[in-house]
Amino acid sequence: MGKAGWMEPGRNTVGVVLVVVLVLAYFLVISNMELSRDSQFYPPPYRQISTPAPVASVWEDPGPYHVAYPRDYRFLLEDTAVCKDPSPFVLLVVPVAPADVAARNLIRSSWGRQAEVRGRLVRSLFLVGVDSSLGAHTVQLKLQQESQQYHDLVQSNFIDSYRNLTIKTMVMLEWLAAHCSSSATYVVKVDSDMFLHVPNLVDLLLQPDTPKNNYMSGLVWWHSPVLRNPWDKFYMPREVIAEEEYPPYPLGMTYIMSLDLPHKILSVSREIKPIFIEDAYLGMCLKRLQISPTNPPAQDMFLVNQPHPLSPCALSRVVATTTTGAQLMMNYWRRSQQPETRC
Numbered sequence: 487m488g489k490a491g492w493m494e495p496g497r498n499t500v501g502v503v504l505v506v507v508l509v510l511a512y513f514l515v516i517s518n519m520e521l522s523r524d525s526q527f528y529p530p531p532y533r534q535i536s537t538p539a540p541v542a543s544v545w546e547d548p549g550p551y552h553v554a555y556p557r558d559y560r561f562l563l564e565d566t567a568v569c570k571d572p573s574p575f576v577l578l579v580v581p582v583a584p585a586d587v588a589a590r591n592l593i594r595s596s597w598g599r600q601a602e603v604r605g606r607l608v609r610s611l612f613l614v615g616v617d618s619s620l621g622a623h624t625v626q627l628k629l630q631q632e633s634q635q636y637h638d639l640v641q642s643n644f645i646d647s648y649r650n651l652t653i654k655t656m657v658m659l660e661w662l663a664a665h666c667s668s669s670a671t672y673v674v675k676v677d678s679d680m681f682l683h684v685p686n687l688v689d690l691l692l693q694p695d696t697p698k699n700n701y702m703s704g705l706v707w708w709h710s711p712v713l714r715n716p717w718d719k720f721y722m723p724r725e726v727i728a729e730e731e732y733p734p735y736p737l738g739m740t741y742i743m744s745l746d747l748p749h750k751i752l753s754v755s756r757e758i759k760p761i762f763i764e765d766a767y768l769g770m771c772l773k774r775l776q777i778s779p780t781n782p783p784a785q786d787m788f789l790v791n792q793p794h795p796l797s798p799c800a801l802s803r804v805v806a807t808t809t810t811g812a813q814l815m816m817n818y819w820r821r822s823q824q825p826e827t828r829c
């Protein structure tokens with residue numbers, strides 16, 4: 487009796503729970519149907535691109551701190567002879583937003599223009615993903631025209647966004663490993679808002695003690711803390727990165743790499759899930775390769791958030807600096823073309 491009396495309410499509870507679960511399941515199914523119906527009426531913007539630009543087939547949600555890098559992105563545009571004959575000494579790669587024609591033209595008409603510096607061949611390339619705005623179709627058509635005109639664009643079929651910068655860097659490495667590792671010696675990744683002093687860059691690379699292999703340099707951050715404030719743009723929870731510091735890496739605004747590295751970094755990156763912080767991720771890959779980044783010979787070669795305008799002396803020593811806009815960049819470029827101030 488005692489036992490049966492104890493069982494009765496249990497059976498009732500099971501019944502109630504079953505009903506609740508069934509009702510919940512029913513609503514879940516209905517609301518999902520609503521969702522998928524809605525998304526037929528409002529397709530994600532990238533579906534509007536008429537050019538075949540399918541997003542990588544196996545899509546897995548990378549969550550908020552990682553990026554989707556299934557290694558099967560395709561190149562949509564790569565109509566360029568860069569790294570074919572003749573091979574450059576250094577290749578400048580500029581990641582830029584697909585729609586930012588102005589930034590590309592500014593670079594084409596300033597520091598990206600020099601073809602031969604100190605007797606060495608310098609080439610530049612722009613790297614873009616796929617635009618996902620409402621105007622994506624127009625952006626894509628313009629990119630195609632631009633590519634036919636300048637032959638300096640490489641486009642991959644991932645969605646170009648700030649949170650996807652690591653994907654951009656990884657596809658850059660793929661492209662370099664496939665096309666440049668046996669021809670060019672160095673690659674420099676430069677953000678489109680930077681001023682790059684190409685003669686000073688070439689001088690640095692030509693110095694006898696600049697390594698030709700396993701070399702990565704720039705403004706090296708040796709003790710970059712992993713930020714734990716959830717409101718920070720670069721917040722990273724302990725579950726993702728347990729260490730208190732990232733391994734050393736050069737800041738993403740401008741870094742130099744010898745061209746044996748793209749292939750090496752790609753191979754170890756298979757073992758390290760890519761985080762959205764592009765430069766710190768490269769640091770993690772370098773650490774796995776047991777390669778340390780190299781400080782530039784002088785600390786004033788790579789400047790970040792310096793008071794502007796730079797003095798003639800400071801400008802004559804700089805390799806790369808942040809700028810405040812197009813005008814200042816053009817100003818620095820013109821000044822860098824004039825007879826040099828030594829100090």
Ligand SMILES: *[C@@H]1O[C@H](CO)[C@@H](O)[C@H](O)[C@H]1NC(C)=O
Binds near residue numbers: 541650653
């Ligand atoms: C990053 O790119 C992938 C592949 O194109 C895309 O599925 C994802 O939505 C993009 N993420 C962001 C934040 O744009």
